[in-house]
Amino acid sequence: MSQVGRPKGKFTQHRRLDHLRELMLRHPKGITLYEMAEALGVTVRTMRRYMKEIxxxxxxxxxPTRGGGPMLWRIRSSELPRKVELRRTQAYxxxxxxxxxxxxxxxxxYDEINMATEKLLALSRRPGRGPNAGRADARLEERFLYLPFAPKNYSERTEELDDLFQAVADLRPLWVKYRSSGKTKEERITIHPYAMVLHRDSIYCVGYHVQRGEIRTFVLDRMRDSEVSVTEHFELPPGFNIDEYFQGELGVFKSDVEHRVVVDFDAPAAEYVKMRRVHQSQKLQPLPGGGVRLTMIVGNLLPVTSWVLEWGGRARVVEPPELVQAVERELTEALAKYRSN
Incomplete structure (x- = not known):
């Protein structure tokens, strides 16, 4: 006899609810409460609570079933997902x-995304039609793709990732143990997560820090022992715009203080600078000798320091003074390490 209750291993309530959705979608004619409880490995009492969530x-x-048997539960036909028509180019x-x-x-x-990916792969590999149709074995999906910048491994954060996504999607409070930057100790905090952002292949959350009473940016890497509220909801602030917290290539940061940043690039770097839009406020001005001057208004200077250092000797900060000092300090410390050898 199978054991009911909380299944062993990383099988959270979020995953069981996902399983329940799939189960009901696979049984459009209905399924009993007892069959659902058996499939998920939980008690009937727990199953009733999950039904309220669904x-x-x-x-x-x-x-009703014939002979007065258990009630069959199903998703109303008008609520069932509709098919989405896609052409091969759209799938690619x-x-x-x-x-x-x-x-x-x-x-x-990821499991949900991967299921959709497999369906798209099946569509893209079908033989084309007409005189201009592509070959079925062309494997374009392997030759037309986005390569991640520096992908992280979130295999140790799957529970936190699922909880974060659920909290963002359903507007539910999230409780986590979080270690802020520069601190060694964790603290138990409550977040109202407004948005989940993938930037440079890292996962961030922009949300309201309940204890501090302010909107902040959180990094998934520093979250641990997360839990999503099953009874509470929060309201998304009117006019919330994630773009206000996004500094283009410079990360997900927001500051009440604005800085005018001016950086000069030499001629070899100018071509690459002109090809990219680092920040939505950036303006370019040609310099004698083929160089270019970039001017932009940003909030947080920390990511700007790292960005300037990536250019090495091709870039020179003109202003603000604190950014000049920060870059000089980093270069001096780096040079000292090489000279010490």
Whole structure:
């Protein structure tokens, strides 16, 4: 006899709810409460609680069985997902970004994305039609793709990743142990997560820090022992715009203080600078000798320091003075390490 209750291993309530959705979608004619409980390995009492969660998402209906047997529960036909028609070119466009999600492998979120990816792969590999149709074995999905910048491994953060996504999607409070930058100790905090952002292949959360009473940016890498509220919800602030917290290539940061940044690039670097939009406020001005001056207004200078250092001797900070000092300090410390050898 199978044991009911909380299954062993990393099988959270979020994953069980995902399993329940799939189970009900696979049984459009209905399934009993007892069959669902058996499939998920939980008690009937727990199953009733999960049904209430599913009713937040779908309109359920009960159908009596013959002979007075248990009620069959199903998703109302009008609520069942509709098919989405895609052409092969459209499928290739989505497939090109599939590696962006590979660091999430092991999470329920990745499993859902991977299921969609497999369906898109099947569509893209079908033989084409007409005189201009592509070959079925051309494997374009392997030759038209996005390569991650420096992908992280979130295999040890799958629970936190699933909880974060659920909290963002359902507007639910999230409790986590979090270690802030520069600190060695964790603290138990409550977050109202407004948005989940993938930037340079790292996962960030922009949300309201309840204890501190302010909107902050959190890094998934520093989250641990997360838990999503099953009874509470929060309201998304009117006018919330994630772009206000996004500094283009310079990361997900926001500051009440604005800095005017001016950086000069030499001629060899100018071509690459002109090809990229680092920040939405950037302006370019030609310099004698073929160089270019970049001017932009940013909030947090920390990511700007790292960005300037990536250019090595091709870039020189003109202003602000604190950015000049920060770059000089980093270069001096780096040079000292080489001279010490």
């Amino acid at each position: 009713e937040r998402e779908f309109d359920l209906e009960g159908a 466009a989505f497939l090109a970004a599939r590696r962006l999600f590979e660091p999430m492998a092991g999470s329920s979120l």
